[in-house]
Amino acid sequence: MTYIEMKDEDVFKITDLYIRTFNQAPWNDRWETWSVQKRLMQMAKAPDFYGLMLYQENDIVGFILGNAQQYYDGIKFEIKEFCIDPRFQSGGYGTTLLAEFEKRLLAQGIDEIILLTLKAPQTEGFYHKRGYTTLNEMILMNKKIRGKRHDG
Numbered sequence: 001m002t003y004i005e006m007k008d009e010d011v012f013k014i015t016d017l018y019i020r021t022f023n024q025a026p027w028n029d030r031w032e033t034w035s036v037q038k039r040l041m042q043m044a045k046a047p048d049f050y051g052l053m054l055y056q057e058n059d060i061v062g063f064i065l066g067n068a069q070q071y072y073d074g075i076k077f078e079i080k081e082f083c084i085d086p087r088f089q090s091g092g093y094g095t096t097l098l099a100e101f102e103k104r105l106l107a108q109g110i111d112e113i114i115l116l117t118l119k120a121p122q123t124e125g126f127y128h129k130r131g132y133t134t135l136n137e138m139i140l141m142n143k144k145i146r147g148k149r150h151d152g
Helices: 008-022 033-044 093-107 121-129
Strands: 002-005 049-056 059-071 074-084 113-115
Touching: 008 033, 008 049, 008 059, 008 074, 033 049, 033 059, 033 074, 049 093, 059 093, 074 093
Parallel strands: 074 113
Antiparallel strands: 002 049, 049 059, 059 074
């Protein structure tokens, strides 16, 4: 296995993997090439971006990326995306990639990671097994502000 730190142009290398992963259960999203590339490029251009890809020979097995953010009590790293190719899931690759990522963040002086994930056994359970906790004092909220379309 080989780890390669991400650059902006790597967004194009991971697009198909992103679509294959998140357009199936448990997410069942409807990503298209253009929307994935735009989303990932926005992340790659963010201040203090950091990403890591995992290769097995010439295949990208997975990636993890996000950015560091200053808080009142120190720098926290927010994982924005973490993806393992469905063909390689349950093979320990996600655990290996996450452990290497955490080690590299520690070397950068970052000692806390935050993330949002789907509330499902496959996702929340993955992180719980690796020492992450669900925060009870924080919630994710949303409001759709687009009104009904009026044709006329």
